[in-house]
Amino acid sequence: MSDVSTTCPYCGVGCGLLARSDGSITGDGAHPSNRGRLCSKGAALAATLDDATRLTMPAIDGRAASWDAALDLIAARFRETIARHGPDSVAFYVSGQCLTEDYYVANKLMKGFIGSGNIDTNSRLCMASAVAGHVRAFGEDLVPGVYEDWDEADLVVLVGSNAAWCHPVLHQRLLAARAAHGTKIVVIDPRRTATADAADLHLPLASGTDVALFNGLLAYLNDAGRIDHRWVERHAAELDAALAAARLPSAQIDDIAAECGIDPEALETFYDLFARTERVLTVYSQGVNQSSAGTDKVSAIINCHLATGRIGRPGMGPFSVTGQPNAMGGREVGGLANQLAAHMGFDDAQARAAVAAFWQAERLAERPGLKAVEMFDAIHDGRIKAVWIVATNPAVTLPRAGRVRAALKACPFVVVSDCWPTDTTTYAYVLLPAAAWGEKDGTVTSSERRISRQRPFRRAPGEARPDWWQFAEVGRRMGWPAAFAWDRPAAVFREHAALSGHRNNGRRIFDIGALATLDDAAYDALQPVRWPMPAGAVSEGGRLFATGGFPTADGRARLVPTPCRGQSGRGGHALLLNTGRIRDQWHTMTRTGLAPALLSHTSAPVLAIHPGDAAAVGLADGALARVTSDHGDMLLQTELRHTQRRGEVFAPMHWTEQFASAGCVGQLVGADLDPLSGQPALKATPVSLLSEPVHFHGLLLRRDAGPLPDTCHWVRVPVPEGQLYRLSGLAAMPAGDDLMRFAASLLGAADDAERLEAIDPRRGVLRVAVVRDGALEACLFLVRDSAALPPEAALIPMLGSPVPDRARAQLLAGRMYDRIAAEGPRVCACLGVSRDAVRHGIVTHRLRSVHEIGVLLGAGTSCGSCIPELEEILRDVRMPVA
Ligand code: SF4
DSSP: OEEEEEEESSSTTOOEEEOOOSSSSEEEEEEETTTOOHHHHHGGGGGGGGOOTTSOOOOTTTTTHHHHHHHHHHHHHHHHHHHHHHGGHHHHETTTTSOOHHHHHHHHIIIIIIOOEEEETTHHHHHHHHHHHHEEEEEEEEOOTTHHHHHHEEEEESSSSHHHSSSSSHHHHHHHHHHHHHEEEEEEOOOOHHHHHHHSEEEEEOOTOHHHHHHHHHHHHHTTTTTOOOHHHHHEHHHHHHHHHHHHSSOHHHHHHHHSSOOOOHHHHHHHHHOOOOEEEEEEOOHHHHHHHHHHHHHHHHHHHHTTSSSSSSSEEEOOOOOOTTHHHHHHOOSSTTTTBBBBBBOOOOOHHHHHHTTOSOOOSSOOOOHHHHHHHHHHHHHEEEEEEEOOOHHHSSHHHHHHHHHHHHHEEEEEEESOOOOTTGGGEEEEEBBOOTTOOOOEEEESEEEEOOOOSOSSSSOOHHHHHHHHHHHTTTOTTTOOOSSSSHHHHHHHHHHHHTOTTTTTTOOOOGGGGHHHHHHHOOOOOSSOTTOOOOOOOOOOOOOOOOOSSSSSSEOOOOOOOOOOTTTTOEEEEEOOOOOTTTTSTTTTTGGGGGGGGOOOOOEOHHHHHHTTTTTOOOOOOEOOSSSSSEEEEEEETSOTTTEEEEEEEEEOOOTTTTOGGGGGGOOBBBBTTBBTTTOEEEEEEEEEHHHHHHHESSSSSOOOOOOOEEEEEEEEEEEEEEEEEEEEOOOOOHHHHHHHHOOOOOOTTTEEEEEEEETTTEEEEEETTEEEEEEEEEEEGGGSSOOOOHHHTTTTTTTGGGGGGHHHHHHHHSSSSOOOSSEEETTTTTTHHHHHHHHHTTSHHHHHHHHHHHHTTTSSSTTHHHHHHHHHHHOOOO
């Protein structure tokens, strides 16, 4: 097999990859989005191609079934439900992981033929506020800029974006631009993240005060004479209204700084820098979007660019970066419940007629459907009676996850398509095995409107099939064979491209009509291309709006007044919980959790908290905290960090019941929604903390994953030969025979294995090793004092390794581990360099720069995602002790 060029399945940067004939995955030097660079997640993709845990057969009610039986059943149950309760009694909940072709078929089936708007996507949780902000400013959901703007800007403002961890290749590109020509970087984020560490200025604003900050900027720009009245007069409207709203309740820097909880001098420095820099790019992401005022935050940012005419020219403009690999593609086809198709809306009768005619749709949906949170509310209260969930895990990621689980349990008919078992697949009556990245064939669109091919380079295991095929099969079986007759993704793509140009005539900027005539070979060979590409276009699309041309009735953009709406109350809770991503994990870890290297940087969900807040509730570093909101409670280990704002805590969104007994942070989050976009406020949940007593500590190493007794809080960490579990006893350690039964339930090893045991009841210590065929099969250490646990780094390589007779006593006594130094967490996941190795190298070799660390240890020389952390270690080690 020759090398296959494809696209990364993780974030919206859309990096090009080469799947090599030797099984490795590398960056594609020819792809314009990344020019060969990858982050740690992309670099570890080859380690995730293990089929051992994949879903490979359809199942009905837990029993293996044929595709025919499963698809016939889905078609019949959806038909029956629609006949009895109407089209709005069914729903699809899909994903930014879906390819554009998957999305297109699902949207056509729901909106064109079932006749409901009830298809929404987990992109609702990611960038719905950006979409709503774009539409009300520009008239259409459009990102005006291109990635070259990251190179060409003189000032880049990152708002609510930890790009160093969440969009690392773009962040590396920005740092390279700074090295080349001194780009200034400002980060606006409540947390001091890796991105903030690399910035020239960090404004740690209080959560939810972005509108006040950008309103203040608009007023400052006006007062400083920086409004481009000529440009505004010709290309924008509503400046006066936006300015009037921006001045309320005050445009004084001191007042705004007090509202935002930041230093007035730092705020003025930012305002001044923005005012006098023409080439300014404002990048925003989930920290802006995931808010009950998300759309207003987006508008407040865009207002500043429209007022100064800084849009669509090199190095300037508002720039939304999407979390998911194909959030943009989903928006193109109309995968959000409030969109119709191809950037056409429900409120336009001509558009509805055009789509109905193009699809020859029997009953086109006439109004928007339910957005994600509303959709699961409707399932909960019985209005929706059949749902098909595709490539997403709402039992973990939606707010009030406990209520979502209850809804799925009560729903009369739940279909789930996925590649791996998840918390959500446990609720499936019909479970469909989906083809995964590397097996699927189609397209994705990156944050800069660039369409790239995802190409297959391996066979799907068992009977796994692509999502577009599943939807098309059900469409045919529901009675519409002609409308769902495609035999390959290229045919779906051609129809999607043709619809974008259908009766368009320049009314909509999303137009890829030029790609509607690609034959199969040309589709196969399609190179990354940025839209718009209307029929007849000979070159790809570029920046938008430098000279106006907004797709509105009068061709002008709209500034939108964004009066501050004030903050919601905390309901008696002392802290605000912010949720988000960590550097090396993706979504609910179904793929990244397969690569042990990606768990070497952060291996467990922890609650980051300022030491002052921790002390107030008696929590020490590493203590177990019970986190309670109005919607649920969970246990998280605390990690004290001075980088947290006082009054705010942070927990990662990735962990599920597959990886921890209580990792699902979605169960704490409420359903506070942005009123326009319907995007939930995932970053500001009022919570309280209590210290949870831990009666004993444990380490369990075994081959298989599986549930553990609920008397333990546990976290599972995949390791090269099996699984490591960290245990915290929530009740007293059992004694006598109960202890041995408890140990046996944890170890779960086969009867033919040899068991070595050492018990010291007085000190509260149990050590058990299970040896089979001379190799360590499992081991368990339970202790009252966590300091008595062996170092994990020494223990992990022993799983599956030979245990010589002479070493058995040492193994149980723990002496073997004492001689092996634990290295601490890995900083560089690509080259496996630990934090301690970096510190040691800096001290002993007097290293002075990240470059010198790279030369000595290799750290930071592959994807570069760890460079901000290497800089932090350098600062730390060099910092004189007071
Ligand atoms: Fe994939 Fe990383 Fe590139 Fe995002 S930045 S597309 S996760 S390689």
